[in-house]
Every structure is written in structure tokens, then in C-alpha cells.
Amino acid sequence: DPERRRALVRAGLLVEKAHGRLYDRFRDRILFPIRDRRGRVVAFGGRVLDEGTPKYLNSPESPIFHKGRILYGLYEARQAHRRLDRVLVVEGYMDVVALAQHGIRNAVATLGTSTTTEHVEQLFRVTDEIVFCFDGDAAGRAAAWRAAENALPALRAPKQARFLFLPEGEDPDSRVRARGREGFLQDIEGALPFSDFFFRHLGEGTDLSTAEGRARLAALARPRIERIPPGPFREAMAARLAELTRLPARRTPRPGSRPRPRRQEGRTRPVREAIRLLLHHPFLARELAHPPPRDERLPGLPLLAELVDFIVQSPHLPSTGALLEHFREHPEGPALWKLAERPPKIPEGGELPEFLGFLSLIERELEARHLQERLAHLTARPPSSLSPEEAEELRTLLACQANIRTR
Structure with missing residues (x-):
């Protein structure tokens, strides 16, 4: 049926090669259905069975699947809990599966993309707390910082975000197998508050005992704090910055006030x-x-x-x-x-x-x-x-x- 073939290609299940030849995108892979928030299957993730590459493969974006808006496991987490007091964001769907096997059913994963502002907004509609879980190596910390920056526009009290960094070489799958459910939950309880991670990251390599170091931290932190919606959390972050830099806190603009437009410099490509x-x-x-x-x-x-x-x-x-x-x-x-x-x-x-x-x-x-x-x-x-x-x-x-x- 030509129409069905075209539909399968559009959905990313089949790949069309030269001369119209088709092959199964997910051949020799274990398939994980990816559902939207209403439980409809909109894509698949596939893990290779042998030593082939790539190890993980997701459906390409399609009219019904957009990686920046879908979180693997969110539908299942909402089905498992009448109320989600906390959501754990991990880096892969195998981590979600491993945690669920150990009775931790509030984990979700992004799908080959950084955590977006839309992801965070989506999660804050169903929970008051997000814990981002990353490897403790340089790549994991860089990914955590991208998540932190993208979370800024969504951080309105009483919503809060924290960061859990696992020992280098470990991921949630290996960690929960080694420590068990209770041990992993203890790890989560020790996660860093957003403010601690924010100021530690921006302050790396900065000597706050010098005027230059304090000025550098202020220059890095202020424009980011201004992306937080006006309210108690933004005021608390500004007060913490003032405490660290010994500089007066800037006045928070009133809701609805518009900042002066800045002259555009040459844009980075x-x-x-x-x-x-x-x-x-x-x-x-x-x-x-x-x-x-x-x-x-x-x-x-x-x-x-x-x-x-x-x-x-x-x-x-x-x-x-x-x-x-x-x-x-x-x-x-x-x-x-x-x-x-x-x-x-x-x-x-x-x-x-x-x-x-x-x-x-x-x-x-x-x-x-x-x-x-x-x-x-x-x-x-x-x-x-x-x-x-x-x-x-x-x-x-x-x-x-x-x-x-x-x-």
C-alpha cells in the first residue's frame, strides 16, 4: 500500500534509500514506546542488541513528535502517582526503566536534547520540585548548567529545582543497582539547591576576596537572575548575590515594566x-x-x-x-x-x-x-x-x- 509506506516514512519507522528502497530504522533493536502527556505513542526509542552503533536511536522529529517538548516517562509517572511531589530528570530512558524496576517511578528523561524551558514548564505544571540527575564529569556538569539556564524563566516560588551529581563513571542505572532504592533516595535528598549550584558554577575560578572577582561574579550572575520571573525567588537570588559580592542588590523591576532595549552587538553564529x-x-x-x-x-x-x-x-x-x-x-x-x-x-x-x-x-x-x-x-x-x-x-x-x- 503506497499510502501506508509514505505514512511509515513520515513517522520515521522506515527510511527511504536511493531508488525508493525502504528499510526498518529500528532493526535489531529493543523498542521503547515514547508517549505524549495523554498516553498516545508518538515515537520510539531503540537500543541496539549487539555492539553496533549508535547505541541508542530515537525516532526523528515528525508532525506529532518534537524532542524539545516530549519527556520520556512523564505519562507513566503520572499514572503511577496520584500526586507527584517530585520529578527526577535523568539523561536516558534506560535510566528511567532501571529506576522503575527498583520502585522509583517518578523519573523522566529528555530525548537526545538538553532540558528546554518548555520541558521545565511542563514539569512544574504537575510537581513543585524537579531534581536534575547528571554524571559528575565535565560533560554532565555542562549539561546541568544548560538545564539550569533553561530553567531560569520557569522558577517561580514555590517551585524549586535541585541538582544531583553522581560519582564519575556512574549513571542512575548503575547507582540504583549498587545502592538499592533507599540508598538512591538518600542521594536525592542530598541534591544541591538551585541557588548553590548556580553560584558555585559561576564562581568557579573566581577569587571573591578581590574586587575584580566579586565584580566578575556580579557581571555573570545579574543578567541571568533578571531572567527569573519577578517574585520571592528572584529577590532571594539577588540578595544572595549581594551578600557574595558585597555590592548593593539591584531593584527588582515591577511586574509589567519593560526593560530598555539594548543595542544589538554582532551575533554569534x-x-x-x-x-x-x-x-x-x-x-x-x-x-x-x-x-x-x-x-x-x-x-x-x-x-x-x-x-x-x-x-x-x-x-x-x-x-x-x-x-x-x-x-x-x-x-x-x-x-x-x-x-x-x-x-x-x-x-x-x-x-x-x-x-x-x-x-x-x-x-x-x-x-x-x-x-x-x-x-x-x-x-x-x-x-x-x-x-x-x-x-x-x-x-x-x-x-x-x-x-x-x-x-
């Missing part, structure tokens, strides 16, 4: 800079849990994904020269050579956080573009024609649009 960084430090590709999307809405993003795939699949880590040689005949080959001429100016050891930061900016841009497309679709219809779910979605999207404008 995260795709270009991510490619430049990857050309000079190919090892970064092998630090990613998932490759970047091949989304043609952002120029250069398919090329970035192609570079990552080539490096990951190469038997030996290619050098900058080997990368340029491989892509010599590529349509973007000349552009790669031009980017390689100017190495990025990043301190040694700072390459991974910088690279992950660029990927976070890319995800935000894609999230904003998807939001605009969906908003255009919903606002083009008469309000009376929207279902209750679509009307709620429209309200959420409008709130997210306001949050994105403040970033």
Missing part, C-alpha cells in the same frame, strides 16, 4: 563556531551522547552533523588535516578550509564546555523556529475551531515565546 571548534578538536564529536540534528532550517547544521558522523565512525580519531582532505570535494569543502585557517581562542581544557554551549544555542534556535511555525499554524485558525488541548498548547507556546525573548 553557533553553527559556524561549532564547526570551527570541531575541525581543530575532533575528539569533541566522540563526547556527544547524540549527534546534532540534520535540520536544514539552520545553514551549516547538516554539515556539522556530517562531520560528527564521520569522526564517530572513523576507526581512528582523524586529524584536522584528515578531515579537510576527506571533505575536499564536498560542496562545503572550501568553507571548511577557510574556517580551519583561524583556530578558536579557547583555554586548554575549555573546548568541551564551549562546544556544548554552541550546541545548546543551536537547540534554542531550532526550538524558537519550531515554536514560531507551530504558533503560526494555531493562530491562523479561528479560536473557536481549536480543541481544548490545542488552546492549552497555544497558551503554553505564547508563554514560551515570551521566555525566549528574554534569553
Whole structure:
């Protein structure tokens, strides 16, 4: 049936190759159904059975599946608990499954993307507390910081977020098997409050006994605190900053007041800079849990994904020269050579956080573009024609649009 074949391709279950040949995207994999908040299956996650790669594979984005809005396990967590006092956010669906096997049924996972503001808003509609659980290595802490930054616009008292960092080399699956349910719950109770993680991260390498160090912390923290909605938590964060820096707290703008527009400086091009960084430090590709999307809405993003795939699949880590040689005949080959001429100016050891930061900016841009497309679709219809779910979605999207404008 040609129509059914086309539907399966659109849903991401089949992949169409050259000459119209089709193959099963999830062949030789254990499948995990991914449900939306109403329990409808909208995508699948697949874990490879042997030693093949990639180890985990999710459905591609489709008209019914958007990674920046879906959380694996949220529907099941709500079914297991009449009231969710707390939700634990982990990095993979196998962690959700392992925790559920040990009686911890309030865990959810993102699906190959950073935690977005929309994810946080979604969770705060069903719980008052989110605990983000990450590995304690550099990549885990970088992911935690992205989650913290994206959570800022959603932090309204009494809502709160905390951060649990596991010992290096452990994940929730291995940790709960080693310590059991009660031991893991004890770990959660010791999670860092948002404010502690926020100021520790921004204060790393800063000497607060000097005026320069205190000024640096204030310069880094103030614009981020201003992204928190006006209210008690924002005031408490501003007071904590004033205490740490010995500087007077800024007055909190009244709700509804509009900040003065700032003159726009030259904008960073995260795709270009991510490619430049990857050309000079190919090892970064092998630090990613998932490759970047091949989304043609952002120029250069398919090329970035192609570079990552080539490096990951190469038997030996290619050098900058080997990368340029491989892509010599590529349509973007000349552009790669031009980017390689100017190495990025990043301190040694700072390459991974910088690279992950660029990927976070890319995800935000894609999230904003998807939001605009969906908003255009919903606002083009008469309000009376929207279902209750679509009307709620429209309200959420409008709130997210306001949050994105403040970033």
C-alpha cells in the first residue's frame, strides 16, 4: 500500500534509500514506546542488541513528535502517582526503566536534547520540585548548567529545582543497582539547591576576596537572575548575590515594566563556531551522547552533523588535516578550509564546555523556529475551531515565546 509506506516514512519507522528502497530504522533493536502527556505513542526509542552503533536511536522529529517538548516517562509517572511531589530528570530512558524496576517511578528523561524551558514548564505544571540527575564529569556538569539556564524563566516560588551529581563513571542505572532504592533516595535528598549550584558554577575560578572577582561574579550572575520571573525567588537570588559580592542588590523591576532595549552587538553564529571548534578538536564529536540534528532550517547544521558522523565512525580519531582532505570535494569543502585557517581562542581544557554551549544555542534556535511555525499554524485558525488541548498548547507556546525573548 503506497499510502501506508509514505505514512511509515513520515513517522520515521522506515527510511527511504536511493531508488525508493525502504528499510526498518529500528532493526535489531529493543523498542521503547515514547508517549505524549495523554498516553498516545508518538515515537520510539531503540537500543541496539549487539555492539553496533549508535547505541541508542530515537525516532526523528515528525508532525506529532518534537524532542524539545516530549519527556520520556512523564505519562507513566503520572499514572503511577496520584500526586507527584517530585520529578527526577535523568539523561536516558534506560535510566528511567532501571529506576522503575527498583520502585522509583517518578523519573523522566529528555530525548537526545538538553532540558528546554518548555520541558521545565511542563514539569512544574504537575510537581513543585524537579531534581536534575547528571554524571559528575565535565560533560554532565555542562549539561546541568544548560538545564539550569533553561530553567531560569520557569522558577517561580514555590517551585524549586535541585541538582544531583553522581560519582564519575556512574549513571542512575548503575547507582540504583549498587545502592538499592533507599540508598538512591538518600542521594536525592542530598541534591544541591538551585541557588548553590548556580553560584558555585559561576564562581568557579573566581577569587571573591578581590574586587575584580566579586565584580566578575556580579557581571555573570545579574543578567541571568533578571531572567527569573519577578517574585520571592528572584529577590532571594539577588540578595544572595549581594551578600557574595558585597555590592548593593539591584531593584527588582515591577511586574509589567519593560526593560530598555539594548543595542544589538554582532551575533554569534553557533553553527559556524561549532564547526570551527570541531575541525581543530575532533575528539569533541566522540563526547556527544547524540549527534546534532540534520535540520536544514539552520545553514551549516547538516554539515556539522556530517562531520560528527564521520569522526564517530572513523576507526581512528582523524586529524584536522584528515578531515579537510576527506571533505575536499564536498560542496562545503572550501568553507571548511577557510574556517580551519583561524583556530578558536579557547583555554586548554575549555573546548568541551564551549562546544556544548554552541550546541545548546543551536537547540534554542531550532526550538524558537519550531515554536514560531507551530504558533503560526494555531493562530491562523479561528479560536473557536481549536480543541481544548490545542488552546492549552497555544497558551503554553505564547508563554514560551515570551521566555525566549528574554534569553
